[in-house]
Amino acid sequence: MKRSVLASLVLIAGMGTSNALAQPEVEVLHWWTSGGEARAVQTLMDEFQSNGGKWVDMPVAGGGGDAAMQALRARVLAGNAPTAVQLKGPSIQEWYEEGVLADLSDVGAAEKWDALLPAAIGKHMKCGGKYCAAPVNVHRVNWIWANTAVLARAGIPMPTSWEEFNEAAVKLKALGVTPLAHGGEAWQDATVFETVALGIGGPGFYQKALVELDPAALSGPTMIKVFDQMRTLRGFVDDNFSGRDWNLATAMVINGEAAFQVMGDWAKGEFTAAGKIPGKDYQCSPTPGAGFLYNVDSFAMFKVQGGDRIAGQKLLAKLIVGENFQKTFNLAKGSIPARLGTSLGQFDYCARRSSYDMDVAAGSGTLLPSYAHGMALRGQQAGAITDVVTQHFNSDMGSAQAAKMLAEAVANSR
């Protein structure tokens, strides 16, 4: 009996020391499980491990992150949150309000994040004024992609306004080419809608309507014009677009079946995989109008117990914003670094343009969050808008009625 007590004391003492000397450890919940994304996350894992950390991977695929959020909810309710979770935009704030996010302000101060991150993006990473998440990349949503050969055949340049786009589309239709490759999923309808809203209403209107949810802007004459353009675009997609995946729509542009696609810069991965070269085989340019709609992926840090896990969390946060990771990760994923001043030598033309535009937009206050990709609004409000947008696009609803329904749906979702 005495011996066993002694033995367990020794064991406990041993556990104590091993805790104090333990290596930094993180458990990372994410849903980057496909091709380029899995490679991108591997770069982070490698870098973390070469800095002496222990990485416990927790990938949960499915439903564009829905399954991962389900897993997260279960873990948080069980009082055993993962160390770091792939979260973005306002959902970081939602989890903060549940009181489960950690404080990273010492890492942020030591690494001078205030100076390294664009103010608009840094704002998303702060909970109650303190850093609680680290950004990994910036996707630009308002891109329009085009097949160079098809444009040359039709004799049209890249459109710089939606009127020009409409004229070009009529010419393309006459040639038997589908002007706009599109997949009829709600989020894709929403993606086109927000770029049209930005192009027709301008950044000020976008901010008022889709970020501040101003009722007058949501139901006003500008919004009606935006819906008019959506109706026009409906005529430029093929009959068979319902339920098509976005990458199949990109494939239509790649093989010349369609001329244009409106999609974020993840579409570039499809062109690259098909062996196409930007500027030569395909064109990338911002959708008509000024402004930059961003979709920033980030890792939020949850409150955890134990010195090794807190150390792991801080190390991970530091590495994520580090120059080396920002470069390798974004080269693999097709996005651009969130960290300002990262050298872009190895990036392609589209990424450099995106980065340049982001700097300009940050200076002029036109760096705006994408509503369609969950950066501007909380789930309920964004969902209410998307319901109206997709309902309008997939029926013969009038523009004035759509604008009215939009204001009602937003009011109802609060």
Added chain:
Amino acid sequence: MSAWLTRHIPKIAVAPSLAAVLFFVYGFIAWTGYVSLTRSRILPRYQLEGLDQYAKLFRTPRWDVAMENLLVFGVLFIAVSVALGLLLAILLDQRIRAEGAIRTVYLYPMALSFIVTGTAWKWILNPGLGIEAVVRSWGWEDFRFGWLVDPELAIYTVVIAGVWQASGFVMALFLAGLRSVDQEIIKAAMVDGVSLPRIYASIIIPSLSPVFLSAIIVLAHLAIKSFDLVIALTGGGPGYATDLPATYMYAMAFSRGDLGQAAASATVMLMTVAAIIIPYLYSQLRQSHD
């Protein structure tokens, strides 16, 4: 002691499953009802806020579409499956050759999951891949069959796929019923010179009424829980034209982080089912007491 055991062993054996059902079914129903009265977002919160979530739910056009779709889908799915299943069973009952093989063919769809059915019909009904494309390639250039991409008609494609899956099963139910009809009565009727359609209409089909009841009960629960079929076939689209209450609830709970709203929609679904089931149970219980 042993007498006590013999008396109580059945109760002891049933107790754990009873406790599990009480907790996991009725306990969670109560919990969902409670959450529907709160403003829960991504995580449950427990301050009561009244009936806000229900007011919101009934103001949401998407919910109206979902309820309407459930009605259209439920009624058509049950009616067409029963009618088609009965017809197939009667035809198969004519002492034909290779009956066993044909019966198996019709029964096989039931062995598939709704996900497989939905995906297969998604391809068959897709205008660019399926029936429309094939008929056009045969030379009918103007042939149109775009129900799947038409928001007004898309819900009927869900009915088609559901009927395809379930009617073979209904046929098997009716076939068993037909085989158990007393042949003597039929022979007597034939001797009296009654025509075959009249025999079916007046003797055989009325004697199948218990089969009708069980077929409708089975189909009704398939209709109410057919979430996977819609997800695989249309994903709720075009727009949200083929949303059902179950897909609405899933979207609110798991995509939009709105647990309160999802709980309210789940509670309304439960009430709808209860409104149908409770009168039925009541009548059954009364019968067994008589």
